[in-house]
Amino acid sequence: MQKSILVNKFLAFLTLLLVVSVHPIHAQVTEDFFTSGNLKLDQKDYKGAIRDYTKAVLTEPNNPDIYFNRAYAKSMLADYVGAVQDYSKAIAIFPNMPNAYYNRGIEKGHMKDYKGAVQDHTTALQQDPDNADIYFSRGIAKSAMNDHAGALQDFNKTISINSETVNIYFNRGIEKAYLKDYQGAILDFDKAINDDNNNADIYFNRAIAKNGLKDYSGAITDFNKALSIQPNNADLYFNRGVTKSYLNDQAAAIKDYTKAIELNPNTQNAYFNRGIENGRLKDYRGALLDYNRAIERDPSNADIYFNRGIVKNYLSDKQGALQDFNKAIALNPNTQNAYFNRGILRRELNDYPGAILDYTKAIEQDGTNADIYFNRGLAKSYSLNHAAAVQDFNKAIEMSPSNADLYLSRGVSKSAIKDYAGAVKDFSKSIELNPNTQNAYFNRGIAKSFLNDHASAIKDFDQAILQAPTYADIYVSRAVSKTALHDTTGAIQDYSKSLELNPQNANAFFNRGLGKANTKDYTGAIQDFNKGIALNPNNAELFFNRGIIKNQQKDLYGALADFDKAVAINANLQNLLFNRGLLKVTLKDYAAAMNDFNRAIQQNPSDADIYYNRGLLRALLKQNSLAIVDYNKSIELNASNANAFVSRGILKAQIRDFQSAIKDFNRAIEMDKSNAEAYFQRGLAKFNLIDKTGACVDLALARDLGHPDAAAQMEKRCKP
Structure with a gap:
């Protein structure tokens, strides 16, 4: 789970330079309006000043100073577009005017045109290279563009020219913090505090830098100092909460986040971070409420959806969790943890192909995590792609060779691909690493039974039963081996014991139903599926398999009802x-x-x-x-599907492409020389190509193979 830290960046006030002198004028009226405008400017009557400057421009349109001062007045009224236009006019008249470039750069910064601001400040510096204020202003614009290295260079230059520039050490400290030079940042914040020891923003940012050095106690001291100056600053409580979280003091962190929310319900990430801490304290419902509120305020934050998905999963809301992981990935496709966790969830929901895709994406982003290979191997195993699963387990074992579960899982997949000897070795290794692993004995017994070593398999099942005497499935498996050794009575006893131990085990009925179905005891199989469904009405496989049997028994609508129910439960089955x-x-x-x-x-x-x-x-x-x-x-x-070629050939014949149709029938016959339909259709096609002899030969073959219409066609078409 991730946290966000808010850095409160204090930008020093940038002074606009005002021109009060004039160039030589051509009419007394211009000077009067210009002087009047300047007077109104001093009185902060900016609208009146603009009116006078506008009148002055009418009589002397090529005086840059008039445009310059009118631009300043417009800036004071937050008309940044108008100010830029007037500074541009002044520059067009008199290009060697560094203050015009400087001020226009400031206005562009107000308009968030930081690239334009940097360009103007750079031009101003070409004309006035020793002006500390211009370097300072350009540094602020670069910082706004996230060019923190460039901003730091400009702030360094500012200090070399005028170390007394207001807020210069504070702003340089911020840039150093962005560049992870936390120690250097702290030194600058120390200097800033020497100049102004009652500025909460400086303590705030120094605390952030101390967090970067993991000096959490020192950071809290600074947050406390800042709060003594600004006790109602929500951002301070929020960031102090983050620091307390680093100290694993979840209760105190929650208290600070709550205070931040009380002061400002829109404090960025306050609900999100409080949700994280509630989750760490296992208050998942409280965490869920916080994440919901966080999403209301920041609906495009992938981290919030990811964390809410984790919480929903803990609350057993699998589909809700899946939706949140989907949203997190849509917002940020490079979120490895979201892919990994969605893969786990999809595997739990039996969406094994989807899980595999997610694990693969996570591996693309980090190929050194054994857990991801392990889980992808499990998903491949559950989707019956056991050969690929073994490859993933191999990779995981390379990274974590002492993990008994990896050998156990690889053994299961080796069994599935009929490498029973290899499976036995893996189960034995798992037992060596963890002798109390009941599943290792259980699965080794199953592998041995496939090797027809049923006597040894029964010994493993016996050992598994000693470790887990109430595990019904072991009795079922032992029953299989006893049956193979013709111990029918013992097998029946084990099946009975299994159901005695757990009469609510829907899977036991399911598997017995499958067994009965395999022995064509369809009535008994349906009875077992009925019992399984009564116990677990949300098991799609039960409905699906019962539907298959009903279909075989021509109970078509009963089968359809079962298929519909299965789809309602798990359409991805x-x-x-x-x-x-x-x-x-x-x-x-x-x-x-x-x-x-x-x-x-x-x-x-x-x-x-x-x-x-x-x-x-x-x-x-x-x-x-x-x-x-x-x-x-x-x-x-x-x-290799002969029928597909036959079906395609029939359609080609219908559109009178008989040559191509015959090629398809030929392919079908090559694969299946007893395919009566292929001979029959090829015969009909040959008639259309006036190959009566070949056609009749094919119809005769079709007739001999039992095609119902071949004889009639021969009677009709093959008479001499």
């Missing part, structure tokens, strides 16, 4: 939208099916099957050109 789209095609709800295929492609843009099935739907809807585009994409992603 892999293959969910695709399967619902297939079902909607069967139900002839083509518009809804198309929407599901479109969404599925957005989630999985590299899934050839989705493009293929969307192509079939588009062909059904007579959207042939779009269907061909989908078939092309499907083939690009997976060139």
